Amino acid sequence: MTSPIFQDHYPENVSHCYGCGRLNHLGLQIHTEWEGEESVTRFRPRSEHTAIPGFVYGGLLASLIDCHGTGTAAAAMYREEGRSMDSLPAYRFVTASLKVDYLAPTPLDAVLEIRGRVKEIKGRRVVIEASVSVLGQVTARGEVVAVQMPESFLGRP
Amino acid sequence: MTSPIFQDHYPENVSHCYGCGRLNHLGLQIHTEWEGEESVTRFRPRSEHTAIPGFVYGGLLASLIDCHGTGTAAAAMYREEGRSMDSLPAYRFVTASLKVDYLAPTPLDAVLEIRGRVKEIKGRRVVIEASVSVLGQVTARGEVVAVQMPESFLGRP
Numbered sequence A, B: 001m002t003s004p005i006f007q008d009h010y011p012e013n014v015s016h017c018y019g020c021g022r023l024n025h026l027g028l029q030i031h032t033e034w035e036g037e038e039s040v041t042r043f044r045p046r047s048e049h050t051a052i053p054g055f056v057y058g059g060l061l062a063s064l065i066d067c068h069g070t071g072t073a074a075a076a077m078y079r080e081e082g083r084s085m086d087s088l089p090a091y092r093f094v095t096a097s098l099k100v101d102y103l104a105p106t107p108l109d110a111v112l113e114i115r116g117r118v119k120e121i122k123g124r125r126v127v128i129e130a131s132v133s134v135l136g137q138v139t140a141r142g143e144v145v146a147v148q149m150p151e152s153f154l155g156r157p
Helices: A058-080 B058-080
Strands: A032-035 A038-043 A093-102 A112-122 A125-134 A137-148 B032-035 B038-043 B093-102 B112-122 B125-134 B137-148
Touching (some): A032 A058, A038 A058, A058 A125, B058 B093
Antiparallel strands (some): A032 A038, A125 A137, B032 B038
């Protein structure tokens, strides 16, 4: 059975990202999948991911929203075209811009839930809205403008 | 002689941040100082900080801009009040919002230079504009809205 996890379908040469690459063994290795119309990543921070003791540093949340966003953008394009994530051509996205609003301190010792929703798909550009929540409380909101990676980055002419 | 490095003056209990805490030994431990009207952080990414091979992942740049921004906000407040960074009361800032525009791929095997400039100081809120450049080429621009941390976070009543 095909894995539902977006990152399992990234072509090998673009699977080294610190945030989302399954081949980056020091990285965050996030896993994202659809739950209905939303994409979901669940992530437990490491103890070193602290800001002030007991809370997550903002850069981690930015990283999670970023990689969650580019993964969701790719998955949304496959879905839009009605094809599976392991069919060709492969899609990967890079971030053109990232915005994060920090609404409340995010506890460190908890599973963070990042939820994404496609705001817009237009040509090679996908805009994803995302939230971070812990035990049902939203602690951050973000938006990722993702652009389809040039095919040359994927190792094809 | 007093250290010119902003992070050397953070109170101990708020020096554990993954991005900028001098006491977080697994973290990035950035160092920021003034160069005239600009604040500057120089940082060499680790090999695992990859996006696609050879380039830095966006979350690292977001983290650097974020912590560079909150550090610059505190330093700017001390400067505004004409007092040294090790005088009391101590200032630390948290991020209310972060925006990053990724303009070009950022090489991994290089020293990144983050430069910040105070756009606005108003009450407890400081807005910092920042750029990331490598060998003189700007690869990302960001803005951090930083808000002075409640005194209770600094371990005082």
